[in-house]
Amino acid sequence: MDQSSPPGLQGLADRKATRGPNLVTPNQPIVFDEEACTGCNLCIEACPIDVLVPQASPGAVPLVLYPDECWYCGCCEMRCPEYDAGAIRINFPLMQRARWKRRATGEHFRLGMKNPPPPNTRPPV
Amino acid sequence: MDTPDDNAAWPYPVTYGDEVEVEADVLILGGGASGCSAALAAARAGARVVVLDKGATRYSGAAGSGFDHWMDCPSNPASTVDPEHYTRMPIDDYKGGYGNYISTYITARDSYDVLLELEQLGMQIRDVNDEFVGAPFRDEQTKLLYAYDYTTRNCLRVWGTGLKPALFNALRRNRVQVLERTMATALLTENGTVGSRVIGCTAVNVRTGAFLVCKAKAVVMCMATPERLWIFSSELTGLVGRDGPPTNAGNGHAMAFRAGAEFARMESSTHEEWGGATGIGTVMFGSGSNFASWYPCSIVDANGKEVPWLGKGGQPLETVAERTNPRPEDGFFHLVLGPEEGQAPSIPQLIPDLQERIEQGEYTLPLYANLPGMPAADRRAIFGLMIGQEGHTWTVYRQLTQAGFDPDKDQLQVYERGNAPLGWRRLRYGAMTHDWTLKTTLDGLWAAGQQVFDGIGVAQACSTGRWAGTHAAEFASDIAHAPIVRSQVDAEKARVYGPVMRDDGVSWKELSGGIAKVMQEYCGDRKNETLMRIGLRYLEELKEAEATTLCARNPHELMRAIEALDILTCCEMIMHASLARQASCSWLFFERLDFPDDDPAAWHKWVTIRLEGDRVVAGDLALDYAGDLERNYARHNRTSVEA
Numbered sequence: 057m058d059q060s061s062p063p064g065l066q067g068l069a070d071r072k073a074t075r076g077p078n079l080v081t082p083n084q085p086i087v088f089d090e091e092a093c094t095g096c097n098l099c100i101e102a103c104p105i106d107v108l109v110p111q112a113s114p115g116a117v118p119l120v121l122y123p124d125e126c127w128y129c130g131c132c133e134m135r136c137p138e139y140d141a142g143a144i145r146i147n148f149p150l151m152q153r154a155r156w157k158r159r160a161t162g163e164h165f166r167l168g169m170k171n172p173p174p175p176n177t178r179p180p181v
Numbered sequence: 182m183d184t185p186d187d188n189a190a191w192p193y194p195v196t197y198g199d200e201v202e203v204e205a206d207v208l209i210l211g212g213g214a215s216g217c218s219a220a221l222a223a224a225r226a227g228a229r230v231v232v233l234d235k236g237a238t239r240y241s242g243a244a245g246s247g248f249d250h251w252m253d254c255p256s257n258p259a260s261t262v263d264p265e266h267y268t269r270m271p272i273d274d275y276k277g278g279y280g281n282y283i284s285t286y287i288t289a290r291d292s293y294d295v296l297l298e299l300e301q302l303g304m305q306i307r308d309v310n311d312e313f314v315g316a317p318f319r320d321e322q323t324k325l326l327y328a329y330d331y332t333t334r335n336c337l338r339v340w341g342t343g344l345k346p347a348l349f350n351a352l353r354r355n356r357v358q359v360l361e362r363t364m365a366t367a368l369l370t371e372n373g374t375v376g377s378r379v380i381g382c383t384a385v386n387v388r389t390g391a392f393l394v395c396k397a398k399a400v401v402m403c404m405a406t407p408e409r410l411w412i413f414s415s416e417l418t419g420l421v422g423r424d425g426p427p428t429n430a431g432n433g434h435a436m437a438f439r440a441g442a443e444f445a446r447m448e449s450s451t452h453e454e455w456g457g458a459t460g461i462g463t464v465m466f467g468s469g470s471n472f473a474s475w476y477p478c479s480i481v482d483a484n485g486k487e488v489p490w491l492g493k494g495g496q497p498l499e500t501v502a503e504r505t506n507p508r509p510e511d512g513f514f515h516l517v518l519g520p521e522e523g524q525a526p527s528i529p530q531l532i533p534d535l536q537e538r539i540e541q542g543e544y545t546l547p548l549y550a551n552l553p554g555m556p557a558a559d560r561r562a563i564f565g566l567m568i569g570q571e572g573h574t575w576t577v578y579r580q581l582t583q584a585g586f587d588p589d590k591d592q593l594q595v596y597e598r599g600n601a602p603l604g605w606r607r608l609r610y611g612a613m614t615h616d617w618t619l620k621t622t623l624d625g626l627w628a629a630g631q632q633v634f635d636g637i638g639v640a641q642a643c644s645t646g647r648w649a650g651t652h653a654a655e656f657a658s659d660i661a662h663a664p665i666v667r668s669q670v671d672a673e674k675a676r677v678y679g680p681v682m683r684d685d686g687v688s689w690k691e692l693s694g695g696i697a698k699v700m701q702e703y704c705g706d707r708k709n710e711t712l713m714r715i716g717l718r719y720l721e722e723l724k725e726a727e728a729t730t731l732c733a734r735n736p737h738e739l740m741r742a743i744e745a746l747d748i749l750t751c752c753e754m755i756m757h758a759s760l761a762r763q764a765s766c767s768w769l770f771f772e773r774l775d776f777p778d779d780d781p782a783a784w785h786k787w788v789t790i791r792l793e794g795d796r797v798v799a800g801d802l803a804l805d806y807a808g809d810l811e812r813n814y815a816r817h818n819r820t821s822v823e824a
Contacts, residue, residue, distance in 0.1 A: 158590055
């Protein structure tokens with residue numbers, strides 16, 4: 057029987073399985089952009105819960121050591137000097153993302169959707 | 182995603198057991214809104230002040246990431262309500278007298294002065310950019326913005342993300358010594374005995390594990406009420422309780438109880454229903470609502486049909502303006518939670534039978550917050566000011582708008598408890614009893630913020646903090662340090678470091694889950710003596726068995742382990758208080774199956790508990806022990822302009 061791979065599955069037979077780690081939470085509450093983050097660690101000092109710890113190498117992005125203890129308050133983002141450059145983002149759990157409906161058209165949207173509408177650039181008050 | 186290496190070295194130097202000593206005139210425990218306010222007041226009164234905060238003081242506490250309402254402010258110039266009436270009406274009419282007249286009145290009198298002080302420190306309290314010119318909730322002269330009640334004007338809309346940074350910077354300018362990542366573990370008492378004067382505390386650094394002994398002439402307890410007592414699961418969405426941060430583990434309650442302080446209202450503690458740990462909750466303020474930050478947002482069903490609102494007298498309200506302007510016979514609107522689940526009877530609300538009418542097909546799920554249907558100024562105030570300044574919402578505003586959400590066009594879906602009637606789970610607050618100076622029953626120990634029973638809100642936290650800090654400084658100016666008793670310190674050291682002496686054993690998470698199960702089984706919504714006696718027995722067993730095998734691999738886990746032990750103490754306190762009140766009381770959301778009569782006259786009082794030696798002693802206190810509000814306030818006022 058011809059066992060040629062369907063599209064997108066080239067190399068499937070060589071994929072390795074690992075033991076884990078078996079993560080303590082399904083969520084990734086804080087995501088860093090390694091390019092934009094300068095490793096200043098101000099977010100570590102801002103977090104009231106101590107979710108983050110510094111990495112051994114200077115300038116590296118902080119380690120999210122206790123993701124299960126995060127309560128998504130956003131103080132790390134508020135403190136980040138490179139927020140606008142995308143250095144850090146709170147990542148709401150998939151089970152907790154807001155959904156909305158456009159009144160005029162009845163279209164449905166959600167946070168994290170594949171083809172989102174253009175950003176609303178109006179700043180808060 | 183980075184995955185931590187299990188065997189990697191701890192990133193901070195570890196110095197378990199190393200002892201540091203500090204000395205303060207006034208020691209503040211907890212660095213949230215109340216703690217920082219107490220510290221600032223004590224420093225301004227000339228005291229040498231030390232703050233211990235297990236978090237990061239710039240952002241710690243329930244208001245750490247922001248807040249949007251400055252409640253309880255009838256002292257502001259636009260209010261038409263007398264502070265005494267403002268204090269008494271909600272407690273008398275909606276709490277059956279089971280409220281804190283002292284702290285509410287102090288807040289009603291002082292909170293505008295406190296707000297002006299915060300403005301001086303750099304927090305924005307006015308619409309300085311004139312974004313809301315002409316809005317019905319704006320005072321054109323002062324540029325102050327009001328919430329809920331645009332006629333009588335007792336609650337302000339403010340820029341609360343600036344609160345903690347402003348307070349934190351002020352502490353540094355006033356030479357307050359702030360020791361962050363430092364968790365207080367026990368109060369030290371004169372001669373080391375329960376019930377004696379408080380003379381300091383012990384603490385542990387949650388990064389290095391170093392030990393700290395702090396000697397103090399006066400201590401102000403400013404830590405939060407305990408959470409995650411009945412429901413615990415950290416895996417789903419974090420350690421999210423409904424009201425406060427995961428640092429709220431009742432450390433202050435537990436250590437003050439162990440030192441002999443008297444507590445009231447602990448039997449009124451109820452479980453958190455909406456925390457992320459249940460798997461039901463949503464990101465706070467990040468879904469459509471008509472309540473709190475979202476008041477008075479219109480709610481529509483899937484077909485755009487509006488859900489009607491009812492006024493305070495039960496009359497239908499046709500317009501948004503009617504939701505924010507009481508009729509003369511309504512008095513004033515006040516966000517007080519009544520005895521009915523999810524209801525705030527002193528403000529307009531949605532029809533109470535919404536759930537039934539959904540079931541009968543009158544409204545079609547899902548429901549939406551109809552921001553585009555709101556007047557432009559109210560819409561911008563809700564989504565732009567409130568959502569933007571409330572705790573968590575700096576992020577919520579940015580995430581939603583970056584994803585294209587536009588309040589001018591979009592209706593945000595409502596998720597509250599799977600579309601049950603909108604509203605709040607009743608809040609639960611038991612804490613230390615206190616006199617008019619906010620001194621507790623222990624000499625040398627004051628209470629502020631959530632340590633004041635029935636305390637709620639940032640205005641109350643800051644106002645009671647300022648009041649208590651001032652009185653503590655006055656006491657400290659006239660008294661010497663008392664000698665620390667070494668054996669008391671050593672006993673606490675042995676307790677604190679137990680978990681890091683073990684290589685394996687029970688984790689803080691498993692212990693927390695075990696405690697929660699005992700509370701679910703034996704101290705739930707319906708209680709009786711048999712249940713609670715068995716429950717106390719099982720809490721005791723947890724203490725003797727699993728708690729003695731509690732294991733922590735680093736100072737951070739040690740913090741969580743000590744929290745779990747403190748939660749265990751808080752659960753015992755709740756069971757003892759619940760046993761002591763031998764009557765049901767719907768005002769306190771308290772149901773005893775073996776004493777079904779609701780609030781009988783003989784039990785219409787506070788029931789108190791305290792430790793005497795190693796025995797729990799119950800007592801009582803008249804509900805109106807505050808006496809004459811105006812006279813007692815004047816007698817004890819050291820802070821406001823009239824002093």
